[in-house]
Amino acid sequence: DAKTTQPNSMESNEEEPVHLPCNHSTISGTDYIHWYRQLPSQGPEYVIHGLTSNVNNRMASLAIAEDRKSSTLILHRATLRDAAVYYCILSLLNAGGTSYGKLTFGQGTILTVHP
């Protein structure tokens, strides 16, 4: 399975943008890039996912490099509630062309947001 590499930790100030990087140099053409985040003692929460094009939703934006070997999760204005561990994950399509929630988590990036 393709692996992802993320910085162990990052810090930000409240109301500033945050760019969380992820390297996935061995990504295959059928791998989707997912981002989840996890608050302490809670289950992970879906943030965003994409394949090739940049994606936006109400929580964040996902910028995917043209060669797909890296991606960046963008939080446009960090709040204290965004402090969490952020996981960048690749999910595979099965032979039928669909993907389930069979996700392989790394250690993620601990995001600290300062008031």
Add this chain to the structure above:
Amino acid sequence: DGGITQSPKYLFRKEGQNVTLSCEQNLNHDAMYWYRQDPGQGLRLIYYSQIVNDFQKGDIAEGYSVSREKKESFPLTVTSAQKNPTAFYLCASSTRGENTEAFFGQGTRLTVV
């Protein structure tokens, strides 16, 4: 409200005892999963089920067992064969659509003494 429910939130057991963790979802999802998380680590997949009456081993299935008799339920049994059972256990579910998101429960923290 639709969601995925794990119970109990905290569980204590004596060493050598089997224990079953509950996971129920009312999202009408076909697929369900069990993950284990140790302190400071990411999640590791224990078992997953893509359809009723079928399940597959994940990366760390030894010492665990599951059943999937109903679409809504996917209980996990931690057996006495699991050498280090103390951990945070997370259940998740998803649809079978193309690359849909997984929904996670709030987890069960199991402590074996």
